[in-house]
Amino acid sequence: MKLGILGAGELGRTFSDIARSMGIYDAIIFYDDFNSVTFTGERTYGDQNAMIKDFEAGKIDEVAIAIGYEHLQEKQEMFHRLESKVCFAKLIHPSAVIDETACLQDGLIIHAGCVVGPRTIIERGVFLNISGAVSHDAKLGSSTFCGPGVKVAGNVVVGSSCYLSTGVTIGTGVHVNSGWTVAAGAVLIKSVGALPVENQFLAGVPARIKLRS
Numbered sequence: 001m002k003l004g005i006l007g008a009g010e011l012g013r014t015f016s017d018i019a020r021s022m023g024i025y026d027a028i029i030f031y032d033d034f035n036s037v038t039f040t041g042e043r044t045y046g047d048q049n050a051m052i053k054d055f056e057a058g059k060i061d062e063v064a065i066a067i068g069y070e071h072l073q074e075k076q077e078m079f080h081r082l083e084s085k086v087c088f089a090k091l092i093h094p095s096a097v098i099d100e101t102a103c104l105q106d107g108l109i110i111h112a113g114c115v116v117g118p119r120t121i122i123e124r125g126v127f128l129n130i131s132g133a134v135s136h137d138a139k140l141g142s143s144t145f146c147g148p149g150v151k152v153a154g155n156v157v158v159g160s161s162c163y164l165s166t167g168v169t170i171g172t173g174v175h176v177n178s179g180w181t182v183a184a185g186a187v188l189i190k191s192v193g194a195l196p197v198e199n200q201f202l203a204g205v206p207a208r209i210k211l212r213s
């Protein structure tokens with residue numbers, strides 16, 4: 001199988017590391033709408049239109065979208081745009097432990113050492129970085145991005161396009177609305193009801209609303 005990765009930066013390289021560890025892809029190639037070379041200096045195969053053409057021509061079988069935490073809304077839109085045109089890869093590092101009752105949607109990426117518990121739902125385009133843990137009956141909404149070591153307790157609901165930074169912990173049953181950023185090391189013990197406001201994020205132990213300076 002051949003994998004195309006849209007996004008030739010460092011995140012794309014991480015996705016290609018995970019794909020390589022799976023041992024099922026005999027080629028991994030990069031596309032990028034803004035750069036003609038990859039993070040390591042090789043030429044890309046063109047932009048997203050070139051990627052769609054290559055998919056239609058059978059030159060690639062699956063696609064991974066490597067758009068980072070600064071552009072999660074764009075990532076969500078990219079998935080909508082491409083869903084009828086390509087097949088999304090589900091990249092799961094072989095060291096991850098996934099309960100058989102977990103529901104994992106196409107287009108998600110799960111890195112090394114993650115643990116995903118029973119009856120969890122992880123939606124399209126979620127990235128769970130190294131050593132993440134999602135306990136039972138939790139849900140991570142589409143295109144949510146989790147930094148290394150994020151811990152999500154049982155019955156948590158995280159909306160779409162959230163950015164949970166390195167080491168965030170979310171307590172049992174807490175709900176996080178779509179679009180929120182949670183700063184590194186924050187511990188959420190209560191649900192966050194308000195709609196996201198530009199320049200606000202959650203930080204600290206216990207987490208409180210902060211304004212970007």
Ligand SMILES: CC(C)(COP(=O)(O)OP(=O)(O)OC[C@H]1O[C@@H](n2cnc3c(N)ncnc32)[C@H](O)[C@@H]1OP(=O)(O)O)[C@@H](O)C(=O)NCCC(=O)NCCS
Nearest residue numbers: 147148165166181182183184185201203204210211212213
């Ligand atoms: C969420 C984040 C990106 C916000 O960064 P930012 O927009 O530059 O935030 P600012 O520097 O403007 O900080 C605004 C306020 O929040 C505080 N703050 C920022 N990050 C904080 C944190 N992790 N914990 C506690 N307080 C924090 C600042 O001290 C500042 O407080 P003040 O107004 O009292 O001075 C950043 O906190 C973060 O989590 N970075 C980690 C990135 C990371 O690990 N990514 C992994 C990707 S794989």
